[in-house]
Amino acid sequence: xxxxxxxxxxxPPTPRHWWVLPPTIPPYAPELIYNFVQExxxxxxxxxxxxxxxxxxxxxxxxxxxTARRWQRQGGEVRGMIALDGWGxxxxxxxxxxxxxxxxxxxxxxxxxxxxxxxxYAEPGVEHLALWRSPQLALGHWHLTGSRPTPxxxTPxxxTPxxxxxxxxxxxxxxxxxxxxxxxx
Numbered sequence: 001x002x003x004x005x006x007x008x009x010x011x012p013p014t015p016r017h018w019w020v021l022p023p024t025i026p027p028y029a030p031e032l033i034y035n036f037v038q039e040x041x042x043x044x045x046x047x048x049x050x051x052x053x054x055x056x057x058x059x060x061x062x063x064x065x066x067t068a069r070r071w072q073r074q075g076g077e078v079r080g081m082i083a084l085d086g087w088g089x090x091x092x093x094x095x096x097x098x099x100x101x102x103x104x105x106x107x108x109x110x111x112x113x114x115x116x117x118x119x120x121y122a123e124p125g126v127e128h129l130a131l132w133r134s135p136q137l138a139l140g141h142w143h144l145t146g147s148r149p150t151p152x153x154x155t156p157x158x159x160t161p162x163x164x165x166x167x168x169x170x171x172x173x174x175x176x177x178x179x180x181x182x183x184x185x
Contacts, residue, residue, distance in 0.1 A: 099111075
């Protein structure tokens with residue numbers, strides 16, 4: 001078990017912009033997602049250099065990772081990717097990637113791909129949709145796996161059988177630490 005992110009009692013980060021795809025855009029369609037984000041970006045007058053953090057769930061991990069990679073190729077800054085139950089979806093490289101899974105099997109079988117800088121799994125396992133609907137109830141364990149230096153190692157979080165970490169806590173800490181890197185507003 002590696003050095004996980006620090007657990008804080010503070011509120012989740014309050015970025016200036018959170019976007020959720022409307023139901024008319026399939027979460028597994030990167031071209032449509034990219035166009036949606038570009039339109040939001042332009043309409044709100046955001047700096048092209050503003051950093052992004054991508055979060056996807058299930059099949060939406062396909063769209064999120066493909067869009068994040070394209071965003072980066074087009075010159076945008078990608079601070080990281082958080083994949084919730086994106087089983088079998090390769091996350092690639094180029095920015096920090098973290099997986100959260102509804103059970104140990106899903107987490108460990110994805111790690112055979114060597115595809116993340118850290119992973120979480122619920123223990124005991126929860127239903128697939130419960131990880132998205134009620135992440136505060138998905139208690140489990142956090143493991144760092146990546147070889148690259150990551151900003152999410154500053155202070156250890158204990159996720160032991162007697163003091164598990166919730167998926168919601170981990171997402172909040174990851175988002176806060178990734179978005180508070182130098183140059184992020």
